[in-house]
Amino acid sequence: MPRFDLTIAGEINLDLILYGVPEELPRERELLADGMMLTLGGSSAIMAHNLAALGSRVGFQSRIGDDQFGEIALQPLRQSGVDVSRVRQTAGAVKTGLTVILQREGWRNMVTYAGTIAELTWDDLDFEYLTDSRHFHISSFYLQSGLRARVPELFRKMKAAGLTTSLDTNDDPDDGWEGGLDEALRYVDIFLPNEREAQKAARANDLETAVQKLSAIVPLVVVKMGSEGAMAQRGGERLVSAARKVEFVDAVGAGDSFDSGFLHEYLQGGDLAACLAAGNLAGAFSTTRPGGIEAFRDASYRKGFLEEHRLQK
């Protein structure tokens, strides 16, 4: 029996979320926010945290800076049970990454200082550790510029070691959607884009064409559709699943939380419909509190919510 259910090599940063900021940002003015949250960010870190909170055994390889933000980020990961023994500190000028999010009514501005996100490279990877698992996941393909060129090789190695694999690219800040993505997808069992990312990755102008093109390469394509829920294409088979109605605060980390719910159910042996429902439930749950992990880190709130929705394992 492998040590972990899922291992992940990826990024840890912090999210600073400001609420109630004016629509326009004039120069040289003192502007006021009426709420804030400093919390764990990074698609990989949110996914790892929430997956461990659901009960999966998670091993995480990453880099943080030699600074207080790195320490702040590690606390909730440890608390949720993620193994952080392979998280290394980078000494020097490069600091733990930070994303500043200005949450608006129904949309948001985001500015990221990538920091140590780009410091994780192939030479950091402990393959004995990463392969001591049933499944391997990569998030934020385009932010991981130190690792990206060798991600296809990494997935190939994981598959050769008998693991199943999944990828959530998230957005490409350059919007070019290249850098070896097509090659990486050849070794991916489950691809988890949102609607826009699916179309960009497939170089298609509509979702239907995108899903057809992607599912010719990847055995299971799962497209996240915000408040519309999600759909899955497995060969010729299509499943759709509606979003859960909840009291919405923000969508920070909703996609990463969806991934954790979906993969937790998948690793428990659930069928595709159950995986989609669990993804939608986890995504919706994350939107009920600020940021990506705040709902999940509150154990009694989490248990109550999941029990109410009868998906608690």
Ligand SMILES: Nc1ncnc2c1ncn2[C@@H]1O[C@H](COP(=O)(O)OP(=O)(O)O)[C@@H](O)[C@H]1O
């Ligand atoms: N307003 C919402 N109400 C309920 N569920 C939501 C809402 N927004 C997002 N979700 C859930 O979170 C998932 C991921 O959100 P989405 O915005 O599509 O992904 P991403 O964050 O990657 O862009 C959705 O598939 C859905 O399950």
Ligand SMILES: [Mg+2]
């Ligand atoms: Mg996403």
